[in-house]
Amino acid sequence: MKKYRIFVTGKQGIFDPAGKTAQNALDNLGYEGIKDLKIGKFIQMNCDDAVSVEAVTEMCEKLLANPIIEDFRIEEVGA
Amino acid sequence: MKKYRIFVTGKQGIFDPAGKTAQNALDNLGYEGIKDLKIGKFIQMNCDDAVSVEAVTEMCEKLLANPIIEDFRIEEVGA
Numbered sequence: 001m002k003k004y005r006i007f008v009t010g011k012q013g014i015f016d017p018a019g020k021t022a023q024n025a026l027d028n029l030g031y032e033g034i035k036d037l038k039i040g041k042f043i044q045m046n047c048d049d050a051v052s053v054e055a056v057t058e059m060c061e062k063l064l065a066n067p068i069i070e071d072f073r074i075e076e077v078g079a
Numbered sequence: 080m081k082k083y084r085i086f087v088t089g090k091q092g093i094f095d096p097a098g099k100t101a102q103n104a105l106d107n108l109g110y111e112g113i114k115d116l117k118i119g120k121f122i123q124m125n126c127d128d129a130v131s132v133e134a135v136t137e138m139c140e141k142l143l144a145n146p147i148i149e150d151f152r153i154e155e156v157g158a
């Protein structure tokens with residue numbers, strides 16, 4: 001069994017409404033000193049040993065991330 | 080400047096519709112061997128040095144995560 005962790009984040013300069021909203025809400029709650037807050041996706045995948053990092057990259061490009069506005073990073077857990 | 084990374088994931092046993100949908104879609108695209116796929120949130124926060132990990136924990140409990148159905152893990156980058 002292989003485990004992958006995938007981090008999907010908005011590209012530099014792409015507006016992140018969820019992150020901005022959370023940042024404003026924290027500000028309204030009285031938390032000071034937050035300069036920037038971005039919200040992306042954290043994907044955990046368990047799969048057969050046969051699934052290569054190349055295959056996972058392809059899955060990200062085709063389905064899990066939107067390559068036009070998002071970057072992704074793949075980590076193999078315990079590799 | 081401090082940087083935190085926060086991973087928000089569904090608790091064990093909580094249904095994850097987004098993850099299940101992505102898993103089915105990958106299956107339909109012909110990718111085999113995926114046993115489990117979960118989608119959570121990946122939050123990146125830049126803040127002043129004065130913001131402690133305790134404060135970030137409080138932010139997660141109050142706003143960034145839903146403690147009833149989600150777990151979270153906080154990492155200080157470069158700490």
